[in-house]
Amino acid sequence: MSRIVYSTDQGRLCPDCGHPQQQCQCAELAASAQRAARGGDGIVRISRETKGRKGKGVSIVSGLNLDDSALKTLAKDLKQKLSIGGAVKDGQIEFQGDQRQALKKLLEARGYNVKLAGG
Template identity: 55%
Template sequence: MTLVYSTDVGRIKPEEEKKQRPKGDGIVRIQRETKGRKGKGVSVVTGLDLDDAALKLMAAELKKICGCGGSVKDGNIEVQGDVRDKIKAHLEKKGFTVKLAGG
């Protein structure tokens, strides 16, 4: 039997470990995604092995180049619109191996 609630401290949860992002295979993938976005497309950049601060800087750089908005979610960069070609060209210039994934 596991203790779930105590009147002294309230709800008791086991300590959750800090989530580790899976290590990529060295290839950055860019895909277009519309699911769950009311038909609006975004370009999702996955596989960048960067820490959170560097990832945010890279996202800001990509958004500036593409001239549109976006965000960082779960270690992936989401840029609004179908701007995969611009993103691919910029990342290849930076020295990343890039593939266009999906349709």
């Protein structure tokens, strides 16, 4: 099976959809699907996880319907208020240690609907 990757009248073609690269919408569709998957049901969930971390626990905040820059800004503000470390990974915010109760109070003060999930 051969696919055309270049056309003299249209230029380079997208390998996924076959449209010219100037008209390709694959990246936009993937970005909108990722935002929709992050959105969830409007409830922010805070869980605790130790798996794959050599017994060290982290608190994971998921379900925030924010873009990457707003997510990083929120993470930075929460880390400063709690004086802890953390990171933004795959649309979730990870905080060092078991900080679920403190995170719940801070996020509820910002107007989020928060639930504690998991153990």
